[in-house]
Amino acid sequence: MANRIVIDPITRIEGHLRVEADIKDGKVVNAYVASTMVRGIEKIVEGRDPRDVWAFVQRTCGVCTTVHAIASIRAVENALDIVIPPNAEITRNIVTIAHAMQDHVVHFYHLHALDWVDVTQVLNADPKATSELAQSISKWHNSSPGYFADVKERIKKFVESGQLGIFAKGYWGHKAMKLPAEVNLLAVAHYLEALEWQKEIVKVHTILGGKNPHPHFLVGGMASPINLNGAGGLNMERLAYVGQLLKDAHKFINEVYVPDLLAIASFYKDWGAIGDSKFNNYLSYGDLPTDHYRNPASFKWPQGVILNGDLSKVHPVDLENTSEIQEFVNKSWYDYSGGNENGLHPWEGETNINYTGPKPPFENLDTEKEYSFVKTPRWHGKPMEVGPLSRMLVGYASGIPEFKNVVDGALKALDVPVTALFSTLGRTAARGLESKLLADWGLEFYDKLIANIKNGDTRMANSEKWEPKTWPKDAKGVGYMEAPRGGLAHWIVIKDGKTDNYQMVVPTTWNASPRDPKGQKSAYESALIGTPIEDPNNPVEILRTIHSFDPCLACAVHLYDVHGKHLSQIQIGGFCSI
């Protein structure tokens, strides 16, 4: 007889996530993942000016603070056939890269590390030995015995205060914690340094979009004009500021994040055989055009699908083909007018909410019936995993040298086979390895921007179709990009200059969705199967695998409504997101 445990809230994520898992003989044998918050943003943008929608949908998530805005302006530009200037394309890439680096570092140190690092063990660490360890893996400057002694003293004082704050009731002393005391001290020192660095790199967004979180974007390009001979836009000082931040980021990623990742991973190699999705299908829409967004062949992050872990073949993806990407609702709290067993492409999608779950307060969801407000997307009927691991694998399988170098280098350093990538450890490692590439690309795109300006091109926006009177009466478009958490796409229908319909299929929808009509599990639920659980009351192992996906629940739940139907007419129960 299996024992059902509930983890709600899952902390150190964006949003409200609940996991119910059945444990038998010290292993997860079944798992159900649900979200419990909803806002109705897709309904709220109906009837709004398409040039404003980026700001609304951006608020889908403040962690993914650039990605929905970019997908949105691309969807509108696609619908209205607007071609943006090269500088805007490059600048958007720089924004995406700065964001992905920041997001990955925050995920590693502040959201994920406490699953692997025992903060209380810092008190047993020898600062001198920690210093030797740090200097053996990196040339990062903060590495003296005195530096680590100060960090240790700070943690000691904090623990002695008796007020453990965010560290209260953590998984300290748990048998699954394997790091030597010195590695714990190193990680905690960098937890604090990363917290300082992350607020620096986002200044790229502040310069180019005015603020972070939630920088501003523009349909047709970017709002910040280039003016080297006046005081109103990006001049040499502003550009140099961006360049400096990207340089500093390159150093932090290469000298702190990646060495720490490899050091910590070397003590948890067993997690290279735990937490794979079982189906091992990986999807990447691709992004970071070196030519133009309309030319996927020019993407730094390549586009494609890998099936069954077969790295010898990459399959093409078409987001406009209505038979490729479809969403199902058989286990979600929605009804389709044509029956809940059929999938619908987002352009034809519909959502009639029909909550059948328990009324709060409740102890358990009835997972035999519908149990989630996340719909279930499928590609040609198959479950897909999206995220940094998918991007690294598609790049690796496509034979792109920089992907091969960085992946093979890490496999060699850790002395693990390529199959170890299909795992909890693989997901976490891929995020760091991807950051290494991003750090290089950030500098490349910066140089490209400068070269373009030097060649006399200072255009930043295309305003030819700014006025709605220049638009067709009916238009529809799709905008996609690669968010830190994976492939993201928005579909828009424009009618008479207004948003008639809007739908988002986001990374966490792919990964965190419930079972489909064939009974196939999505990535979270499937990856949890087989996870060893030392202590069901402190299931840190479940957190390791769930966190390895970097969940973002505000993004995942959809509330897209059939046109003209108001939510107030629909009976609803407990849940939470978009």
Place this chain on the structure above:
Amino acid sequence: MSTKNANRKTYYESIIESGYSRRDFMKFTTYMAAFMGLESSMVGQVVKAMETKKRIPVIWEHFQECTGCSESFIRSDHPLVADLIFDHISLDYTDTLMAASGHNAEEAKQESMKENYGNYILVVEGAIPMKDDGVYCTIAGRSAIDILKESAAGATAIITFGSCSAWGGIQAAYPNPTGSVPVDAIIKDKPIIRVPGCPPIGEVMTGVIMHYATFGVLPELDSLGRPKQFYAKRVHDSCYRRPYFDAGLFAESFDSQEAKDGHCLYKLGCRGPVTYNACGTMGWNNGVSFPIKSGYPCIGCSEPEFWDNSPFTERLVNVPGMGIEATADKIGKIVVGTAVGAAVLHSVATNIAKKKELREAEKSGEENEKNIKA
């Protein structure tokens, strides 16, 4: 003022004053160490902690939100957020950063609220859905409404970070599908500090907390409950492009020569003239820029109902040169929700004959502050 913390007693003092012995105190600390999962060798450290002054306990609830406010909070440059949470406050519950999950996290919150009843600050990020008994946001199987009521009961004061908890925010925009409301629609008997913005500036967020930690009192608020030190001026009044507005020089399209030269963005829809915030005075991310400086008009994200004041790039009805003397208190009663609202606001600001309304606004502001001090 009940929110003073300068004279907070240590645990040791409270326990001895309650008639317990030092021996009882030692037993209590041993128990404390046990439930915190510390080794017995650490009991001495716990004893020391109980005898020294506590950091201010903070409970941070997340309801209908995007976590953008938490993200902005960790962007704070001064103080650094690590210094804040290590040295000044004890962030005992926040699902964004805390190590514990599930029942461990909920227990940590319950214990902190019980121990610090009447002495903790409640931070709320996100709005609260009221429709259908609050089923649109549940955590650990409970509705946001229930959780808020429980957390508010023992709070010294409530800080509403962001436009969602302060005004209702995006989920409350038309047609407000889940019946979302701000905190003050539910909690009526506590001082509530509104810190609006989508999100607020990081240093504004930590500044509000540091004000309390440093001076032992809540910051002075305007009639809408916003700290005056950050929300007393309109973005328009502190905008470096203001001289272009006064001179009638405007950019009328993006990436135009006028835009490149830094002309006023009013005709591209800038909400600076009706928005109270510190963007112009402090700037974002340690003063690096703010939206207008980076070429995009202000969308008014710290104002009530700003989402329904769109299209954002369409200009407001004429708002010529309202003086810098128009402070939030004088015109704050008017809801700046629509273009019509903006017109009314303008007429109020320029037509000081409406003194009665202004007096009422000021009076309600004073009462609000009196309640907070009481």
